[in-house]
Amino acid sequence: MMEHEYQPISFKDVLIEMKDVSELMVDLSYSAILFDSKEIALEVINLEERMNNLVYQARIQSVLGARRIEEAEAMSGMLQVAEAAERIANSASDIAKLILKDIRFPAKLKRVFPEAEEIVTRVIVSQGSELVGHTLGDLKVQSTTGMQVIAIRRGKGWIYDPDRTTRVESDDILIARGPEAGEEILSEIAGSTERPRVEVSSAGEVDDLDRAVQLIIEMKNLSELSVGLAYTSLLFNNMEVAHEVVALDSTLDDMRYDLDLWILEAARKIEDVRYLRGLLYMSSFAQAISDSAHSIVDVLLRDIEIPPIFKKIVRESDEIITRMTVTPASPLVGRTLKEMSLATVTGMVVLAIKHGDRWVYRPGKSVRLQSGDTIIAKGRRDGECRLYELAGHTAEVSEE
Numbered sequence: 001m002m003e004h005e006y007q008p009i010s011f012k013d014v015l016i017e018m019k020d021v022s023e024l025m026v027d028l029s030y031s032a033i034l035f036d037s038k039e040i041a042l043e044v045i046n047l048e049e050r051m052n053n054l055v056y057q058a059r060i061q062s063v064l065g066a067r068r069i070e071e072a073e074a075m076s077g078m079l080q081v082a083e084a085a086e087r088i089a090n091s092a093s094d095i096a097k098l099i100l101k102d103i104r105f106p107a108k109l110k111r112v113f114p115e116a117e118e119i120v121t122r123v124i125v126s127q128g129s130e131l132v133g134h135t136l137g138d139l140k141v142q143s144t145t146g147m148q149v150i151a152i153r154r155g156k157g158w159i160y161d162p163d164r165t166t167r168v169e170s171d172d173i174l175i176a177r178g179p180e181a182g183e184e185i186l187s188e189i190a191g192s193t194e195r196p197r198v199e200v201s202s203a204g205e206v207d208d209l210d211r212a213v214q215l216i217i218e219m220k221n222l223s224e225l226s227v228g229l230a231y232t233s234l235l236f237n238n239m240e241v242a243h244e245v246v247a248l249d250s251t252l253d254d255m256r257y258d259l260d261l262w263i264l265e266a267a268r269k270i271e272d273v274r275y276l277r278g279l280l281y282m283s284s285f286a287q288a289i290s291d292s293a294h295s296i297v298d299v300l301l302r303d304i305e306i307p308p309i310f311k312k313i314v315r316e317s318d319e320i321i322t323r324m325t326v327t328p329a330s331p332l333v334g335r336t337l338k339e340m341s342l343a344t345v346t347g348m349v350v351l352a353i354k355h356g357d358r359w360v361y362r363p364g365k366s367v368r369l370q371s372g373d374t375i376i377a378k379g380r381r382d383g384e385c386r387l388y389e390l391a392g393h394t395a396e397v398s399e400e
Contacts, residue, residue, distance in 0.1 A: 011061040011075075012309050012316075015082055018054045019231075020318045021047055022085040024161050025092035026289070027150045027177050030220075031120050032099045033278075034113050040151065040175075043160050044096035051089040058082040077304040081234070084292040088227070091288035098281055105278035108213045117221045117362075118349065121147070121183045125172040126191030137164025142347035143383040145189070146182030148319075151175040161318075179343035209266040212279055215259045219286035222248055222255075225362050226293035228351045228378050232321050233297050234306055235314045241352070241376075242297040244361055249294040252287055259283045321376070322348075322384045327392030328371040338365035346390070347383035352376040 025047050032041040062075040113119060125131050131139060142148045152159040152166065153173035159166060168174075176186060226248040233242035263280060267273045299306065314321050326332050332340055343349060353360045353367060354374035360367060369375075377387060 011058065011078070012312055014054055014057045014061060015078060015085075015309075015313045016317050018051065018058065018082055018085040018089075019313065020161075021051050021054065022089040022092070023319060024150065025051070025089050025096075026224075027120065028160070029092040029095040029285075030113075031151065031175050032096055033105055033282075034110055034120050035122060035175075036099070038100055039158060041096035041099035043151075043158065044093055045100075047160075048089060048093040051086060055082065055086050074305045074307040077299040077306060078310065080299050080304075081296050081310070084230075084295040087292045087295070088289055091285050091292075095281065095285050098278065103278050103281065104275050105282075106209065106213060106275045108209060109216060109279065109282070112213055112217050116217050117179070118177055118224065119180050119183060120150075120175065120177050121186070123174050123176070123183075123187045123190045123192040125168055125170060125174065127170045129168075129170070129191040130189055131168040132170045133167065135165055135167050136162060139168070140382055141176075141186070142178070142380045143345075143386050144347075145178070145185040146344035146347045147176040147178035147186045148347065148380065149174050149176045178347065179349075181341065182344045182347075185344060209262075209270065209276075212259055212262040212266060212276075215255055215262070216279060216282050216286070219252055219255055219259070219283060221362070222252055223286040223289040223293070225351060226252075226290045227296075228321065228349070229361065230293040230296035231314050232323075232351060232376055233300055234310055235321055236323060237300070237306065239300065240359060242300045244352075244359070245293050245297045246301075249290045252290045256283050256287055318380075319378055320381055320384060321351075321378045322387070323374060323376050324388055324391045324393065326369055326371055326373045326375065330369075330371070330390065330392030332369045332390055332392075333371050334368065336366055336368045337363060340369075340390070342377075342387065342390070346377075346379065346387040348377040348379035348387050350375060350377045 025044050028040050028044050028047070031037065032044065058079060062079045131141075136149060149162055149166075150160075152162055152168070152175070154169060154171075174186070174190065176183075178186075226245050229241050229248070230245050232238065233245060259279070260283075263276050267276055270276075337343075337350060350363055351361070353363045353369070353376070355370065356372075375387070375391065377384075379387075
């Protein structure tokens with residue numbers, strides 16, 4: 001194992017990178033399952049070593065930065081957030097190790113991955129594509145398609161976590177995450193006609209297995225929502241949102257009990273039960289992510305001081321969280337999320353909407369926006385600017 005050395009880096013920068021790396025590891029671990037890719041799984045393992053070093057730096061910084069009891073309390077809260085990111089990363093690494101050990105996952109699971117609220121897709125860039133020769137920043141891929149490119153396969157090599165300066169070349173294979181509707185848009189501008197091929201299941205029609213697989217997707221959706229809401233609750237010091245994270249964690253506990261039962265039922269009806277083992281690990285993965293989200297909001301629930309640095313951590317990371325109010329002049333007024341295609345137009349995922357005094361978490365496509373609604377969303381900064389304009393604002397996005 002690599003020996004860690006202390007590096008003179010700010011606590012803020014360490015926590016920003018921990019947040020970014022943990023989220024990338026989750027995306028890549030799902031990608032490794034979907035595309036049966038040991039190469040992607042190996043990159044998750046490599047990122048775990050980077051995360052281990054960041055954890056070491058965070059602990060050293062927390063000790064060096066606390067001179068008084070008040071500072072120590074604030075540092076303890078940030079360290080708890082850092083440890084939650086570490087647990088998310090460790091869970092992603094566990095999933096990657098399954099791929100390397102040839103643990104199998106039902107073909108049914110891969111077929112229903114597109115039903116997740118944020119899917120992972122693979123597209124090939126053709127020679128005549130408008131993407132060729134341009135950087136991701138120039139193209140504004142996420143804010144125009146809703147899809148975030150998380151990896152690029154170029155020849156025999158990989159570019160993981162590409163940034164806005166990464167140039168797209170002909171025959172690149174893009175691995176991207178985002179709303180289902182954005183997949184077709186990205187494929188069109190890439191000139192790609194190929195779709196990920198999924199093997200046909202030999203398990204036959206098994207109702208219990210079908211239910212288990214659908215439940216896995218629902219657990220994936222809820223666990224990712226809980227992390228977004230956890231950061232939201234601390235960013236805006238919102239106790240209502242924190243309590244929703246706690247409720248989601250309880251819901252996922254119940255779902256996992258149901259899942260275990262359905263998998264045991266399915267095991268009686270199929271010949272090769274090895275395909276079910278992967279589902280058990282997947283449910284454990286989702287539960288671990290949700291538990292980590294609960295740990296993040298625990299900082300707020302226990303009334304631990306949240307230092308101003310936290311706002312910078314969330315606002316300066318790769319995927320930011322934003323809050324804005326829909327103005328009377330906004331084109332969003334009276335329209336549903338589906339009609340406005342917010343996810344594909346802006347690349348932002350709407351986590352919650354507040355109607356008057358009522359919160360709507362994980363709003364469906366049929367939710368209609370009204371003047372005065374508060375939108376909580378996550379995504380890239382250029383997508384935030386686009387959403388801000390659609391909400392009827394012309395000034396710069398508020399950092400408060």
